[in-house]
Amino acid sequence: MRTDSEIIRGFKAGLPIALGYIPIAIAFGALAAEAQISWYEGTLMSIIVYAGASQFVGVSMLLVGAGSMQIITTTLFLNMRHLIMSLAVNDRMRDFPQSWKNLLSFGITDETFALLTLGTAGEDTGADLTPLYMAGLTGTAYLSWVIGTAVGGLGANLIPVNITTAMTVGLYGLFIGLLVPPARKSISYTVIALVSMALNSLLGLFLDFGWAIVLAMIMAAGLGIFLIREDS
């Protein structure tokens, strides 16, 4: 385990996320500019908040005149899913020094979580995640999001809406591409994923996105308690 190659390996593993993040971050930077947020404030938001969905929702709420408390409350609810995702990621970081855990937990997004738990460094090779590998992976995603935001804020909207839509589908491609290979090997995991889709669709009829997805995740993963055998 050479330390220099660990971080490079992580960087390479994070590139698919950067591909998806850059155009969306540029679109966010442009939206922030539209809401009279200066490019450095928009970039600061990406640096310290670093949560795509929340940032889009926050700025959109600002545009329609919502108050700060309302936006912060919405942000909190929108991000409850990261609590569950962070549980799963921290389960893989049990032996890390506490400061690494604190730092790397900041970098948990839907996409980095998906790659860290189901990407090739995890299941396929059976290799443990190392701090430097995770730093490379999450750092790539983070920098692409921050730099993309600055570019969008400075250069207004360079990217047509059509392309942003297509790149968003690209991130769904990332999720699907990560889910399908392990799910194919296990009927239990396939059932859990399908039930979660159904629950999320159903709960979405009554609840906000933030709550629907958290409840769907908790309940569908609960099926695993009955479906997964001891040895697997």
Added chain:
Amino acid sequence: MNILILIIGMAVVTYIPRLLPALFLDRIQFPDWFQKWLKSIPYAALGALIFPGVMLVEKDQPLLGLAGGLAAFMLALLNLHIILVMVGAITVVILLQTFFF
């Protein structure tokens, strides 16, 4: 100044859910069923992240996102590299946007 307070507030409420498990997870000995639940989370999370969200990328055109998702699914079945799955989905959506939607 106001916007700065908003950004800091958003940062705090975003970091808390991410940080909490880092602070307490290894101090508690979890029973076997909890480990199974943890192991199942990636599959449950990705299921819920994919659907129905993939249909809403273009609010008036649910079929557009669905077609992109279907393309990704087929490519993933071929065990292609994740970048190729993404590029395939993106290409299908751009082609559909150009010729149909």
